[in-house]
Amino acid sequence: MSETIESLLGEGQSFPPPAHFKKTARVVDAEIYDEANADFEGFWARQAADLVDWVEEWHTVLEWDLPFAKWFVGGKLNASYNCLDRHVEAGHGDQVAYYWEGEPGDARAITYAQLLDDVSQLANALKALGVGKGDRVNIYLGMVPELPMALLACARIGAPHSVVFGGFSADSLRDRINDAEAKVLITGDGAWRRGTIVPLKDIADAAVAECPSIEKVLVLRRTEQDVAWSDGRDVWWHDLVPQQSTNCAPEPMDSEDLLYLLYTSGTTAKPKGIMHTTGGYLTQVCWTHKHVFDLQPDTDVYWCAADVGWVTGHSYIVYGALANRATCVIYEGTPDFPDKDRMWQIVEKYKVTILYTAPTAIRTFMKWGAEWPEKRDLTSLRLLGSVGEPINPEAWVWYWKTIGAERCPVVDTWWQTETGAMMISPLPGATTLKPGSATFPLPGIGADIVDDNGKSVAIPGGGYLVLTRPWPAMLRGIWGDPERYRATYWGRFEGKYFAGDGAKRDADGYFWLLGRVDDVMLISGHNISTAEVEHALVGHPAVAEAAVVGKTDATSGQAIAAFVILRNGFEASDALVEELREHVAETIGPIAKPKSILFTEELPKTRSGKIMRRLLKDVSEDHALGDTTTLADPSVVEGIKARYLAQAPDEA
Ligand code: WT7
Numbered sequence: 001m002s003e004t005i006e007s008l009l010g011e012g013q014s015f016p017p018p019a020h021f022k023k024t025a026r027v028v029d030a031e032i033y034d035e036a037n038a039d040f041e042g043f044w045a046r047q048a049a050d051l052v053d054w055v056e057e058w059h060t061v062l063e064w065d066l067p068f069a070k071w072f073v074g075g076k077l078n079a080s081y082n083c084l085d086r087h088v089e090a091g092h093g094d095q096v097a098y099y100w101e102g103e104p105g106d107a108r109a110i111t112y113a114q115l116l117d118d119v120s121q122l123a124n125a126l127k128a129l130g131v132g133k134g135d136r137v138n139i140y141l142g143m144v145p146e147l148p149m150a151l152l153a154c155a156r157i158g159a160p161h162s163v164v165f166g167g168f169s170a171d172s173l174r175d176r177i178n179d180a181e182a183k184v185l186i187t188g189d190g191a192w193r194r195g196t197i198v199p200l201k202d203i204a205d206a207a208v209a210e211c212p213s214i215e216k217v218l219v220l221r222r223t224e225q226d227v228a229w230s231d232g233r234d235v236w237w238h239d240l241v242p243q244q245s246t247n248c249a250p251e252p253m254d255s256e257d258l259l260y261l262l263y264t265s266g267t268t269a270k271p272k273g274i275m276h277t278t279g280g281y282l283t284q285v286c287w288t289h290k291h292v293f294d295l296q297p298d299t300d301v302y303w304c305a306a307d308v309g310w311v312t313g314h315s316y317i318v319y320g321a322l323a324n325r326a327t328c329v330i331y332e333g334t335p336d337f338p339d340k341d342r343m344w345q346i347v348e349k350y351k352v353t354i355l356y357t358a359p360t361a362i363r364t365f366m367k368w369g370a371e372w373p374e375k376r377d378l379t380s381l382r383l384l385g386s387v388g389e390p391i392n393p394e395a396w397v398w399y400w401k402t403i404g405a406e407r408c409p410v411v412d413t414w415w416q417t418e419t420g421a422m423m424i425s426p427l428p429g430a431t432t433l434k435p436g437s438a439t440f441p442l443p444g445i446g447a448d449i450v451d452d453n454g455k456s457v458a459i460p461g462g463g464y465l466v467l468t469r470p471w472p473a474m475l476r477g478i479w480g481d482p483e484r485y486r487a488t489y490w491g492r493f494e495g496k497y498f499a500g501d502g503a504k505r506d507a508d509g510y511f512w513l514l515g516r517v518d519d520v521m522l523i524s525g526h527n528i529s530t531a532e533v534e535h536a537l538v539g540h541p542a543v544a545e546a547a548v549v550g551k552t553d554a555t556s557g558q559a560i561a562a563f564v565i566l567r568n569g570f571e572a573s574d575a576l577v578e579e580l581r582e583h584v585a586e587t588i589g590p591i592a593k594p595k596s597i598l599f600t601e602e603l604p605k606t607r608s609g610k611i612m613r614r615l616l617k618d619v620s621e622d623h624a625l626g627d628t629t630t631l632a633d634p635s636v637v638e639g640i641k642a643r644y645l646a647q648a649p650d651e652a
Pocket of ligand 1: 264310311312386387388389390391412413414415416417418438499500501513514515516522525526527
């Protein structure tokens with residue numbers, strides 16, 4: 001570690017808002033916290049009135065029947081109207097909404113007026129396919145402008161969308177479509193990824209073959225290879241959409257109408273359809289986007305480098321960003337195509353001022369070396385953001401120095417698919433930053449750290465992160481399973497939302513997130529459950545039993561280490577390791593591929609037969625083994641450890 005970094009990481013290092021930044025910042029003092037926390041309902045009601053256009057006023061700010069919340073009850077609005085029409089009506093039709101950069105080097109600039117026309121045509125096309133208010137539409141696309149358009153077209157006609165990230169497998173897509181009982185699927189022929197084609201249509205065909213609810217598949221042409229076609233079911237985008245009218249009146253939606261479902265991993269193998277509704281969600285994504293990023297819509301060029309397929313994209317590429325009239329950059333491909341300076345080339349080309357990315361990406365850039373960003377002019381940047389997992393102080397400082405040239409505040413934003421919007425984060429003009437800390441709950445947000453009994457832990461101290469009051473963008477439930485919603489989030493600590501993360505507060509009250517405390521792993525900033533991967537592994541004919549853990553990994557945060565018992569008649573081999581890794585990729589998606597697989601005769605279990613994953617985690621991280629007294633046979637884990645270390649799973 002260089003001397004500078006070491007001194008920056010030294011005890012008590014902190015970064016007050018730079019003076020030049022403070023000069024124009026939206027929030028520069030801490031009064032707003034007191035004001036919001038004194039009356040959080042009043043605070044959010046003021047934001048809803050200021051930031052969102054309503055067709056009808058609400059009569060009640062919050063109905064709270066723990067754990068079920070309703071915000072801005074009685075209000076009516078349309079999310080797509082708030083993202084598009086009102087800006088065009090106010091004379092901003094010529095402002096660019098999306099600068100899109102295709103992976104092969106093609107590019108488009110789409111203005112707000114153009115986007116409104118495109119979205120309206122697509123909305124009319126969906127109607128022509130039989131989609132009505134309340135019908136679910138699944139979306140499975142790469143990062144093309146038609147992806148955000150698809151979300152907005154659904155929102156325009158009141159059809160909840162369910163986006164499945166383009167890296168998921170046919171089985172994952174099938175399960176999500178079936179759970180949502182979607183009527184229409186929007187997909188493409190393929191997506192570009194590192195110069196090769198992800199065959200979206202083939203994958204979608206395999207999924208839809210087992211999806212009885214799907215009536216029509218709308219197919220966008222992007223990669224232009226030949227694709228199989230199902231007459232009567234499949235419809236080319238270019239045959240249907242451009243012929244539609246560019247007028248489509250936005251459907252007035254109830255504040256609590258479902259805006260979308262987004263699936264996330266839980267501690268069991270079955271993904272949860274997280275439900276987000278309209279009025280409260282829009283209010284909080286708008287407020288946080290505007291204040292955490294200090295957005296100046298007339299001058300900023302904002303780039304959230306996530307995929308729209310994750311919640312980060314929903315909230316901060318589509319709804320929050322457009323509702324605030326941001327000019328956004330979106331990029332189709334990977335950061336190393338054609339070369340490792342692609343991100344920085346895009347920053348230079350569009351003069352990006354705000355960049356929001358994930359620690360796993362930042363660590364990858366660190367590994368590639370400073371020479372890549374140094375080749376490019378990054379002086380347009382004024383603010384940097386991070387999301388997805390705890391950012392280690394080394395990566396934070398590298399981001400601050402090498403990308404931000406010690407000029408740009410770094411906002412580390414903690415939130416979840418379930419919270420819908422940012423919850424713990426600095427306000428860059430007001431908060432003194434500490435590398436690695438997400439700092440404080442945002443105004444109006446109630447967060448605490450509790451012990452096993454739900455008792456607040458004194459400062460300084462650590463325990464479980466909980467949220468202590470409802471917030472406007474909170475999930476409204478798990479699709480089709482209210483009991484699971486209650487049990488998962490509200491069952492552990494009386495009256496409090498349990499986020500599943502460990503956290504501590506330092507002597508100054510700063511929050512430091514410590515990662516998951518349950519059987520959910522964080523792989524490159526995305527939740528994958530141990531159960532999901534184990535389920536995929538035992539789905540292979542060679543596997544009798546499997547246990548997986550997330551082991552700390554220098555690049556991806558956590559990497560999956562699998563321990564597998566083979567069925568009789570199957571031999572351990574390198575080829576079988578590869579086959580199982582591929583099998584998991586095909587079953588769930590490449591993101592869930594185990595980094596290492598160890599074949600074993602036995603797994604460490606309690607007398608009641610529960611696999612003790614924490615011991616396997618100790619093994620995988622080469623820690624001293626924790627308490628083994630509840631093991632049925634303590635020698636088992638010693639044997640596994642010896643073999644695991646002998647195999648020294650590749651650290652590539
Ligand atoms: C989990 C939620 C929010 C969009 C991307 C992930 C972890 C997220 C941070 C952060 C520490 C973080 C948590 C959380 N996480 N942001 N800034 N610092 N941890 O959404 O897939 O729903 O995952 O990501 O563990 O619970 P998600």
